[in-house]
Amino acid sequence: MKSFQFLALSILLLTVSVSHAQNDKKKTESKEFKVEFEQFTLDNGLKVILHIDQSDPVVAVALTSHVGSAREKTGRTGFAHLFEHLLFLESENLGKGGLDKMSARIGGSGANGSTSRDRTNYYQTVPKDALEKMIWAEADKLGYFINTVTDPVLAKEKQVVKNEKRQSYDNKPYGNNFSVINSNLYPANHPYHWEVIGSLEDLQNASLQDVKEFYNRWYVPNNVTLTIAGDIDVKQTKAWVEKYFGEIKRGEAIPKMEKQLVTLTETKKLYHEDNFARLPQLTLTWPSVYEYHPDSYALEVLATYLAKGKKAPLYKTLVEDKKLTDEVELSQYNSELAGQYILNIVAFDKTNLNSVMDGVNEAFKNFEKEGISTQDLNRIKAGQETAFYSGLSSVLGKGFQLAQYQIFAGSPDYINQDVKKILAVTTEDVMRVYKKYLKDQHFIATSFVPKGQANLVLKGSVVAKVVEEKIVEGKEDTFDASIAATYTKTPSSFDRSTEPAYGESPSVVLPSVWKSKLSSGLSIFGIENKEVPLVQFQFQLKGGMLLENRSKIGVSKMLSELMTKGTKNKTPEQLENAIESLGATIKASATDESIIIKGNTLAKNYAETIKLVQEILLQPRWDVKEFELIKQSTLSQIQQQKADPNNIARNEFRKLVYGKESILSNNRIGTESSVNDITLDDLKAYYNLNISPAVTDFQIVGAVSKAEVNRSLADLNKNWKSKKVTFPTMKIVEAPQSSKIYFYDVPGAKQSVIRIGYPALAATDADFYPASIMNYRLGGGGFTSQLTQELREGKGYTYGIASSFDGSTTKGPFSISSGVRSNVTYESVNLIKDIVAQYGPTFNANDLEVTKSYLIKSNARAFETMGSKLNMLYDISNYNFPDDYAKQRENIVKNISIDDIKKLSEKYLNANKMIYLIVGDAETQLKKLEQIGFGTPILLNK
Structure with a gap:
């Protein structure tokens, strides 16, 4: 979605950019991996970066404007992000919703964007025959947009962004934490003082004139970088870029912003009683450095060493020794002008955060005594090498990386310096930056605790300023976003109103699949792919929750976590070190129907990685201490889920869809009662009965051949004894005969979370894929779907809404999911019901x-x-x-008719035979829902 993803994206880019030349240093068999590119600048200042990657017939196009929240005016915070939303809506030649409509027609990944403190980007991956269309569209957005913005359009999009803020900040646990941190870490005149999403008051006050001024100042070619990566013809691509972007006028000169590092003169302690929190959280934030600062490389290593893994001082002290939490997170958030170092700890229920602070200080003292060894430094760098290749596995990842270097380091070629700097980090550097930025330095400490538990906050804390929105019935603006703008079109040297034709259609070659069946019963499915020197694989041990005792729900999830906590011959720490020294990751998790052990490793280390997986599978450690840690962690997760309206909706919807008789009605992590009753013997019994090669599939992709894979599994095949595993008969769940509304009360909720649906189809049913085709225009097609167009684009009720059919070998639900502004709960549910009811009858040739x-x-x-x-x-x-x-499904799509869609809609979209679940504020919203016509809503938590 057009989303606020800046933090995750910046971390990805940093990870991608800091680590690939271990090969040079170690002189291993791997060749140096380079991302080649060509760069040029148009006369109007537009910087263009091109990268050829012919591994797939696709192209990623990214337009990045060097403007984020740091360049906003006081009183207009959140404007860069609001503008990101606006730019998708219309332009002179694309028309209203034109980019999203085009994205659907051309088979694109969906136009998307993100905003950070320092940049806003717009991106999409498309089949290569649509490249000229994308260049035309991106140029239209940059140069031919502003006339299409009207007051009603602005009013509607304000509501969408407000809904995003409610969903991401105001209606979730700890959602206001970073607002408190940043407003206290950065002075009022610092451009990072406010959040990227801004304040609701500032958003409401934004005017059409503000929009135009922002556009004319920052959305000019000399402040924009265009990156095109994929299967391209460079000469032709250059010609298209010149044609469509060349005549867009250069803007005023953009001044370079000077670095603005901050220093704290005192430690500030603040606290907030959080309406949605169920566990106390402590966050410590130190002033740090800007992106690509010389010290950022050692600080990255320090964060990993202090917090991640069994050997980490913070983990050892807080998790293992003191048992105050199940996880410690330490990271640096570096931006263009400054940065911050963030330690975040969600403690166990009723834990006094002063005890957590004591533990942090103790861990730091232990680190000061012991430091970091060369072996541990190399272990961390090996993981960075694998992460680098993973980040380059898509053309979009390569495009993002190149743009990142261009904008924040001055050239895409900075990769060579970047790599040298990460490799130059020494153990002395790590200790040096610790002493410079953390030891005895002032920091911001925020204690976010459940309502009524202020006794848990750090001593000396004062109440934090948190602005919480009041939602009043009938007080939102009214608007009609469908009113067309009237304007004189911007002149051009050619007719831009005609969408360019497709290029030559790409020939889609499906990956070649190979299969093996070993004598133990293990089934292997593989694809050899040498694009990057990586291998990804997973062992799928079928069973999961389906094989659990109903009174002990959570066993398979706990078993999956325990499997990677040591082996018979390796302590948990030794196993972790063995994995990380290979630059590999091995993670185990549980689903409703499987335990999955997933691995990612450099191809050169694949065989050694598989040996470790074999040890995990065949030589469990059954570590009592680790089991108790996992048990406490699971109970903590259950507590946290009780506080999150989205998790509440997910769990309650399962109960309603599957019914009490089905084991699938349970949350697979269990309940407090079931988890408390689970013993280590329960895990052993599940392992002995159900872990067998006869019900295991091994799936593998990467730079490894079938012969190499079979050789790597020979010992496992020989030593893993097969046993028969019996699966219980699943009761077929039927759809309700009439609709009912269920309500779960979350007092004071700023949003209502909606789940509508019923038990529908299994993935193996003949109608499953045709029904998914039918659902595309309803709610499966992103911004082209009717649900999104009417509830978000038409009404501004929601930030996002979607529908889907989800099934496996067992019947799964059809569901519609959304979060809407609290005071339009009834209106949203009623509109959804009407859209579903009318979908089949009104489905037309254009929809098809x-x-x-x-x-x-x-x-x-x-x-x-x-x-x-x-x-x-x-x-x-x-x-x-x-x-x-995939090819067979293509034929189904080609042959499906309007009549087929109508019949499928009639069969699978009966709005009067569905479950309607709302999680929200009952005091203001419950009574009104009686008007829907499905009787008195049933309150689930009285």
Whole structure:
């Protein structure tokens, strides 16, 4: 979605950019991996970066403007992010909603964007035959946009962004934490003093004139970088860029912003009683450095060493020794002008945060005594090397990296310096930056605790200023965003109103799948892919919650976590070190129907990584201490879920969809009662009964051949004894015969979380894929879906809404999911009901054309990444799909008719036979829902 993802993206980019030349230093067999590019600048100042990658017939296009919240005016905070939303809506030649409509027709990944403190970007991956269309569209947004913005459009988008703020900040645990931190860490005149999303008051006050001034100042070619990466013809691409962008006028000169590091003269302690929190949280934040500062490299290593893994001083002290929490997070958030170092700890229930602070100080003292060894430094760097390659597994990842260097380091070629600096980090550097930035330095400490538990906050804390919105019935602005803007079109040297034609259609080649069945019963599914020197794999041990005792729900989830906590011959710390020294990751998790052990490793270390997985599978440690830690961690997760309206909705919806008789009605992590009753013997019993090669599939993708894979599994095949595993008969769940409304009360909720649906289809049912085709225009097509167009784009009720059919080998639900402004709960539910009821009868030729165009053309990028190839193997192995099922589905799409869609809608979209669940504020919203016509709503938590 057009989303506020700046932190995750900046971390990804940093990870990608800091680590690939371990090979040079160690002189290993791997060749140096480089991202080649060509760079040029148009006369109007637009910087262009091109990168060729012909591994898939796709192209990623990213337009990045060097403006974020740091360049906003006081009193107009959140404007850069609001503007990001506006830029998607319309432009002179694309028309209203034109980019989203085009994205659907051309099979694109969906136009998206993100805003940070320092930049705003817009991006999409498309089949290569649509490249000229994308360049035309991006140029239209940059140069031919501003005339289309009207007061009603601005009013509507304000509501969308407000809904995003409610969803991401105001209606979730600890959502206001960073606002408190940043407003106290950075002085009022510092551009990082406010949050990227801004304040609701400032958003409300933004005027159309503000929008125009912002556009004319910052959205000019000389402040923008265009990155195009993928299967391109460089000469032709240059010509298109010049044609469509060349005549957009240069703006005023953009002054360079000077670095603005901050220093604290005192430690500040603040606290907040959080309406949604169920556990106390302590966050410590130190002033740090800007992006690419010489010390940022050692600080990155320090964060990993202090907090991540069994050997980490913070983990050892707070998790293992003092048992105050189950996780410690330490990271640096570096931006263009300054940075911050953030330690975050969610403590166990009723834990006094002063005890947590004592533990932090104790861990720091231990680090001061012991330091970091060369072995640990190399272990961390090995992980960075693998992370680098992973970040380059898509053309979009490469494009982002190149743009990042251009904007914040001055040149895409900075990669060479960047790598040298990460490799130059020494153990002395790590201790030096610790002493400079953390030891005895002032910091911001925020204690966020549940309501009524102020006794848990740090001593000396004062009440934090947290602005909480009051939502009043009938007080929101009214608007009609459908009113067309009237304006004189911006002149151009050619007719821009005609969308460019497609280029030559790409020939989509499906990955070649190979299979093996070993004598133990282990089934193998593989795809050889040498684009990057990586291997990704997963062992899928079928069973999961389906094989659990109903009174002990949570066993398979706890077992999955315990499996990677040591082996018979390796302590948990020794196993962790062995994995990380290979630059690998091995993680185990549980689903409703499986335990999955997933690995990611450099190809050169694949065989050694598999040996460790074999040890994990066949030689469990059954570590009592680790089991108790996992148990406490699970109880903590259950507590946290009780506070989050989205988790509440997910858990309650499962109960309603599957009913009490089905084991799938349970949350697979268990309940407080079931988890408290689980013993280590329960995990052993599950392992002895159900972990067998006879019910295990191994799926693998990467730079490794079938022969190498089979060799790597020979010992496992020989030593893993097969046993018969019996699966219980699943009771078929039926859809309700009439709709009912269920309500879960969260007093004071700023949003209502909506889940609507019923038990529908299994993935193996003949109608499953046709029903998914039918759902594309309803709610499966992102911004082209009717639900999004009417509830978000038309009414401004929500930040996002979607519908889907979800099934596996067992029947899964059809569901519609959204979070809406609290005071339009009834209006939203009623509108959704009407849209669903009218969907089939009103489905038309244009709907069918858009659906077919997207689903057929998107096949060009369907299997671009290693993850998507792994998912393909998962589908083939679990659902017995043919290897070319993607091509077969393409034929289903080509042959489906309007009449088919109408029949499917009639069969699977009966608005009067669904479960309607709302999680929100009952005092203001419950009574009104009686007007829907499904009787008196049933209150689930009285």
